[in-house]
Amino acid sequence: MPLHVPPAPAPALRSVLTALGSPTAVHEARTPSLRTAQQDAVPDLPLPLHVLDAITPAGLASTRLVGWRFLIRCGDRAVAAAETRLTPDGWTFSHFFEGPYIASTERALRQAESVAQPCQARLLSVPGLYMLTLWLHGNSASDGITGHPDPTDLLVPLAPAPPGIAAHRPHRVAELLPVLTLRVTPAASPPLLGSPA
Known part of the structure; x- marks a missing residue:
């Protein structure tokens, strides 16, 4: 299989396992499906979560690692x-969530397994x-x-995607970054009437 999922840092995995074993953490989570699960909850598919901080005029993207995200499985x-998230004391559990x-x-991961x-x-x-x-x-x-994202890397927007960007359609970074640059960069405001241009 050409798709590789990097191993999460051991302390990050331990913090999720500890949270899953804590009735307080699970009960206080805003995740009804996790609170009412009939089977054991197991962390799976850890993915490093990066944030796009900036896009340079040359088209290069500046990113930083902000955490690891684990899918939580109950059964299949x-x-x-x-x-x-990373704190000065190391990796720590942040929160549970659910949604689209x-x-x-x-x-998207199933789609990615067919990448050549x-x-x-x-x-x-x-x-x-x-956007994620x-x-x-x-x-x-x-x-x-x-x-950082290389021009030939692929980005697959997850649903829900912003208007005008197709979810689950792979885009080369070199093709999608210019679109994101236009969307993220605020347009110059027209001058107010009566104000100097």
């Missing part, structure tokens, strides 16, 4: 996700557009923590 389906990105992530070239699965968040993508990084041997 994912019912929620858990996120961890759970099924959308699973669907080897790649590494990551998540890339574009906060300015409220599955990032298929060309260096499958990478640690999942470092690196």
Whole structure:
């Protein structure tokens, strides 16, 4: 299988397992499907979560790792996700959540298994557009923590995607970054009447 999922840091996995074993953490989570699960909840498919901080005029994207996201399975389906974050004391559990990105992530990962070239699965968040993508990084041997989107990497927008961007359609970074640049960069405001131009 050409799709590679990097191993999560052991402390990140331990923090999710501890949270899953804590009745308080599970009960306080806003995840009804996790609270009412009839089977054991198991963390699966850890994906490094990167945030797109900036796009340079040259088209290069500046990203940073902000956490690891685990799908939480009960039986044969994912019912929620858990996120961890890096603190000065190391990796720690952040929160559980559910919603459309759970099924959308699973669907995108299934699609990615048919990609011809080897790649590494990551998540890339574009906060300015409220957009999340599955990032298929060309260096499958990478640690999942470092690196930036290469022009030939693929980005698969997850549903719900912003208007005008098709969900679950793979885009080369070189093709999608210019579109994102136009969307994220605020347009110059027209001058007010009576004000100097």
